[in-house]
Amino acid sequence: MTKEELIKALLIFDKKTGTPFIHYVPAEDFDKDPNLIISLLTSVIKYSKELGQTNLKMLDLEGFRLVFTEKQDIVFNAISNKLVNPMDLLFKLNTIQTLFLNEFTEEILSDPNISKNYFDNFVEKIDEIINGDLRVLENKQSVKKILERFNKNKFVIGSAVLSFAGNFLVNTFSKTETNLIQGIFNTNFELIVAGIKKALIEFRNMTFYTKKIDDQTLFATIIENVKNFEKIQAKIDKVGEEIIKVVQKTT
Numbered sequence: 162m163t164k165e166e167l168i169k170a171l172l173i174f175d176k177k178t179g180t181p182f183i184h185y186v187p188a189e190d191f192d193k194d195p196n197l198i199i200s201l202l203t204s205v206i207k208y209s210k211e212l213g214q215t216n217l218k219m220l221d222l223e224g225f226r227l228v229f230t231e232k233q234d235i236v237f238n239a240i241s242n243k244l245v246n247p248m249d250l251l252f253k254l255n256t257i258q259t260l261f262l263n264e265f266t267e268e269i270l271s272d273p274n275i276s277k278n279y280f281d282n283f284v285e286k287i288d289e290i291i292n293g294d295l296r297v298l299e300n301k302q303s304v305k306k307i308l309e310r311f312n313k314n315k316f317v318i319g320s321a322v323l324s325f326a327g328n329f330l331v332n333t334f335s336k337t338e339t340n341l342i343q344g345i346f347n348t349n350f351e352l353i354v355a356g357i358k359k360a361l362i363e364f365r366n367m368t369f370y371t372k373k374i375d376d377q378t379l380f381a382t383i384i385e386n387v388k389n390f391e392k393i394q395a396k397i398d399k400v401g402e403e404i405i406k407v408v409q410k411t412t
Contacts, residue, residue, distance in 0.1 A: 169188040170191050171240070182235075183277075185287055202220075218247075225243070232258055238254075257287055301331050305333065308321070316387055320380070321380075327342070366386055370383075374404055380404065
């Protein structure tokens with residue numbers, strides 16, 4: 162999936178005034194008027210809250226999907242096709258939201274004299290967040306070789322690189338192990354989307370360990386239970402470092 166297929170457009174705007182701060186359109190074939198989308202989303206958010214539906218995050222329209230989140234009256238909206246995992250996109254939006262509100266103060270966002278061009282440099286960060294896991298896929302064979310080399314350690318059952326929403330980007334697990342990990346992500350979705358640095362779950366005869374590689378991806382492995390996990394953690398952490406080096410060569 163190319164970045165044009167992943168996301169057609171992204172809008173960041175003030176819900177109260179309708180002022181757009183960023184209108185990022187990587188898809189050349191997407192020509193919808195941003196003002197119409199802003200008007201539509203503002204109305205949807207308003208009426209859904211009046212009806213008590215405060216958790217509405219997605220709206221399906223003919224041919225495309227709107228995924229959105231809101232904080233401090235600023236709406237962050239990604240427009241994608243319906244094949245894209247909305248939970249994955251929502252995590253990316255939450256990351257963009259955090260960075261944007263940390264970088265631009267309420268005073269700046271409410272200043273009517275600041276031009277839209279003031280926010281242009283932030284588009285680079287959006288592109289990095291939206292397309293970070295695509296760079297893993299572009300280097301899939303190189304990343305898979307790193308995982309397969311790691312799997313040769315006698316304590317390793319399998320390993321993978323995933324998006325924060327639990328999508329397998331590069332996978333060396335069996336079907337049974339894959340289903341197990343998907344179950345972990347489904348059960349702990351709120352924790353995953355909130356963002357984790359690392360997590361360790363011990364089962365009867367094995368241990369699941371996952372660690373953040375960058376802002377878009379996780380390294381996950383299942384290993385046999387060992388008495389001293391700290392001794393082998395360095396080997397596990399080194400895999401993430403190797404993957405980052407491979408991916409960053411193409412950025």
